[in-house]
Amino acid sequence: MRDFALAPPTVSHLTGGLADSLFETAALDPTRPLLARRPEGSSAEWEEITAVELRDEVADLAKGLIASGISPGNRVAIMARTRYEWTVLSYALWAVGAEVVPVYPTSSRDQVEWILRDAGCVAVVVEDEQAVMTVGSVCATLPRLRHVWQLDAGALDQLVERGRFIPPATVDSLRRIVLPDSTAVIAYTSGTSGHPLGCALSHRGLASPCDVLLEGWGHTAAPPGRQGAVLAFLPFSHVYGLMIQGLCIRGGLLMAHEPDVSETALASALRSFRPTYFYAVPSVFEKIYKNFLRTAQRTGRGALFERAAETARDFAAASERQRLGLGPGPGFDLRLQHALYERTVYRRLRAALGGRARRATSGGSPLNRDLSLFYEGIGIYVHDGYGLTETCGGVTMQPLGREKSGTVGKALPGTEIQVAADGEILVRGPSVFQGYINDDARTRAALYDGWLATGDIGRLDSEGYLTITGRKKDIIITSSGKSVAPGALEQRLRMHPLVHQAVVVGDNRPCVGALITLDPEFLAHWRGTLALRSDSAQEAREENALREEVARAVAAANSAVSRSESIRVFRVLPEPFDLSNGLLTPSMKLCRDAVVRHFAFEIDAMYQASSRAPRRRMADELSSWDDSDNVFG
The missing domain is CATH 3.40.50.12780 (ANL, N-terminal domain)
Known part of the structure; x- marks a missing residue:
């Protein structure tokens, strides 16, 4: 270890x-x-x-x-x-x-x-x-x-x-003969490969993270003297x-249910119920941010929003350095700018979530650091936590007053975390599951001396903050032997408003590639902003502009990794990854193996086109596509 x-x-x-x-x-x-x-x-x-x-x-x-x-x-x-x-x-x-x-x-x-x-x-x-x-x-x-x-x-x-x-x-x-260690739930894993496995979760296991979170963080669910209110819409x-x-x-919070997770229904429920605390997954936080941006652009305030967003991130980053003892905090000019945008922009953004929430929690997968800083900067701190089905949910949480964006926080009280030599995260504690039903072999493989092998990879810093870098089974190994964790690249790609989904590929290939789908709503809005004449050449000019925009998204994602880990080839797909084509699990996680099989022809064509092209500088490669990359086809 x-x-x-x-x-x-x-x-x-x-x-x-x-x-x-x-x-x-x-x-x-x-x-x-x-x-x-x-x-x-x-x-x-x-x-x-x-x-x-x-x-x-x-x-x-x-x-x-x-x-x-x-x-x-x-x-x-x-x-x-x-x-x-x-x-x-x-x-x-x-x-x-x-x-x-x-x-x-x-x-x-x-x-x-x-x-x-x-x-x-x-x-x-x-x-x-x-x-x-x-x-x-x-x-x-x-x-x-x-x-x-x-x-x-x-x-x-x-x-x-x-x-x-x-x-x-x-x-x-x-009711009185039910014991804490009796099984309460058989929760099936998403089943990204093969049949899903049934995880036996005890009453104690499900209650433990809830009680720990309520004891240490429960008072943040609402202002002092008020009852916390939560809108439940996650499945x-x-x-x-x-x-x-x-x-x-268990905490005596007021909970409302919203079964319809469409954008319109959820927005209506948030405005009418006005939760004091907001729970979601990263894709929801990403979607809300993109909606903010699209709405601002439609009303001619796109530049204002982007300046306000940049100020929010800068303010949050300076505040983080201050609370971690690494800096003096926001300077006078930054505080002045932030106060101006608070009156003109930030309070209106918070109103979209009901206007009362000042804290939120993101779970299910890691939240992009820049996105976390944005929400903190507009007045809604998003705690990025970590957990999985086999741990009844929560394993980590951000310590109050010492929050660090880009990590998933520290281990919850009573829970131990180790990172093995190969980077796999191991967890031991009261919330670890009882085992997989009808599968003793899988249970023995997952549990050893009370430690759960999570299948996730990550690292612990000197203060015990955990950073998730990906899934062990998702690691890509190129033909040159370079190991690449796709999660961070995909996360940064999705930050671009036009990008809806992204899957990084490259196993046994000469370089890393990406399959990209576009956000249909933002794409329609983006097309409407183009000042193009209506003639026979419009489609070609529009396609070229779109190529350049997606190339900028790829370049932005590559800026966070080394050259050997960067995306060198990519393809925009005509269809999204969703439940109907079997490329998403019911919990909205990518079925990577299924994606690679489904788009095998497109992946082969993408690499073949790259091998035929003359060698160019990286900037040139990202500024043009092969002719076969028709985003409208």
Whole structure:
């Protein structure tokens, strides 16, 4: 082992199961609002559900589950978007000792069949008729499946009615026999290669990072004396979303659900609910930034926004140096500029997130440092944390008052981190999973003496801050033997407004290459800004301008790496990587192997065109493409 970081120990407060915190809050603070939901037909009004009201809903549904034969240890799948019923269902299942199996509602028929069969589910809860048909088409291969409940057909009301004869004491008796180390969730990995693996997560494992974060960082969720408010829109089918739910219920925060993650719906929910704390993944933060820029350009304020963004990053970087003891902080001129933009720009940007949030958390993958500095500079500090399904979410967090952008912070109290000689991150602590169900060999390979081999690579600095550099299996080795971690290059490429997605390739190739897709909304806006005459040569001039713009994005990404690691060839693709073509997982992660197979012809053509071209300086290579690189074709 080459690097090691150990956070101060902490004591887990969990003595039973996850449902206990809801019942305890209802007993101690019954009128405290815990959930908010919109009445049917309303898009702006939110009604609050108190702790005692939520507890009663959960208890009544738990009785219906008992009447339907759901018993401790049974596994029940929830195949739904992030909605109010998800929370009620999960706590009702935990109250009777059942295990929740989250399934992405966008999962394919084969994925649904695999998960329900591998987990041995006895019931599945779906949203609509289409999902019922998906499950119905595979029922013949699922002998243990006894129930398919449809939310939109009133399944929860029917369950409550079925359980009316069950005494409340039965629910309490079952809830009290749930132990902290009982399995609460079977969470399936994204499955970037082969079948997804079911990770057994205990009640203690899921509660541990939530309790540590609430103890050390909970007071930052809202101004003093106010209840924190969180808009949950990330899928509860992912451990990050589950952790947000746990944080809210265990910490007494007010949580609202937004099942529709379209740009319009999310923007509306943020403006009406006005969260005090914002959770998202890097792609959301990137999209919000690009929307800010596009809106400014459309209104003729693009130059103003870019100056304001640069000032925000400079101000945040100077503030970071000051809090880390490396500099005096922002100078007088910078403070003056920042104050000017606060009045004219920054407060309006914060209003897009509801206007109340001053802190946020990014997870799922590393956040670009420049993007992190931008948000800090406009008044919303984004904590970049690290965790994975096998650790029930959180492993690291930024220490308050010592935040360092570009890293994912330090190990949470009670969690140990080591970086092996080959760069792989190893984790040990109370949130590490119990193992992969039905796969002892994979479990033994992942766990050794309590240490989890994460598959991620990174480094620890002298103060214990962790930086993630990529996935071990994603490392590219060129034909010259150079090892390249693609994540940082892809991240920097996506910072350009025109770039939607990027996949760096180059295994056994003479140099590093990239496959790029364009953001359709920003591309339309960009085309509209071109002052081109409408004649037969317009398309050619537009294509040349677009080539130069993407070349600038590649050059900007290359500025952060050595020449041997830089992108030397690239191709703009006519189609995005998405779920429909199997190039993204349900958690929106790239299926790299699938991308390379799917675009094998384009990759070969890209390198062949490069080998035929005369050798040129790097600047020349990035200022022109081969004729076959037709971004409109």
